Amino acid sequence: MLEVKNRLKRLEEKHNIKESISLTGIWTAPHDGIVTCNGRATAAGAYLFCKDMTENEYVGMCTIANYQQYGSTCFAVIKGHEYTFIQQNWGEQRNAYIHQN
Numbered sequence: 001m002l003e004v005k006n007r008l009k010r011l012e013e014k015h016n017i018k019e020s021i022s023l024t025g026i027w028t029a030p031h032d033g034i035v036t037c038n039g040r041a042t043a044a045g046a047y048l049f050c051k052d053m054t055e056n057e058y059v060g061m062c063t064i065a066n067y068q069q070y071g072s073t074c075f076a077v078i079k080g081h082e083y084t085f086i087q088q089n090w091g092e093q094r095n096a097y098i099h100q101n
Contacts, residue, residue, distance in 0.1 A: 014100045021097045023085035026053065029077040033099030037062070038072040039090040046089035048073060054081040064089075 021027060021035065037048055041064040050060035050073065060075035077083065077097070 016098055017101055019097045019099075021095050023048070023087060023090075023093065023095060025084075027083050027085075029079055029081050029083065029097075031099040032079050033077050033097055034074060035060070035077050035083075036072065036074045036096050036098070037085070038070065038094040039064075039087075040070050040092040041067055041089055042091035043067055043089040046071070046091075047087065048090045049086040050075060051084050051086065052078075052081050053084055054078075059083075 023037065035050070037050065037060065039046070039048060039062075044065065044067050046064040048060075048062045048071070049058055051057070052059050059077075060073040062071040062073040064071040
């Protein structure tokens with residue numbers, strides 16, 4: 001019972017931290033966490049692809065068919081992995097990286 005109590009206490013002491021990230025270039029995740037990418041199409045046929053360069057796998061994708069509509073994607077990131085973002089007509093970005101301290 002004491003072990004369960006100690007584990008619950010450690011969880012209570014953790015806090016989520018939200019940071020903004022840029023979708024240009026290659027980004028390295030400093031911690032395990034979650035990335036959310038939200039955007040608005042600046043033209044018909046907008047898209048955002050998120051790729052884990054370390055694993056050579058796409059981890060997030062979003063397409064928006066019509067002009068001025070919104071889209072979002074959310075994916076887990078692993079500490080030390082490098083990520084790149086491929087986008088076209090993806091505007092009004094609201095991107096966040098969330099992790100625990």
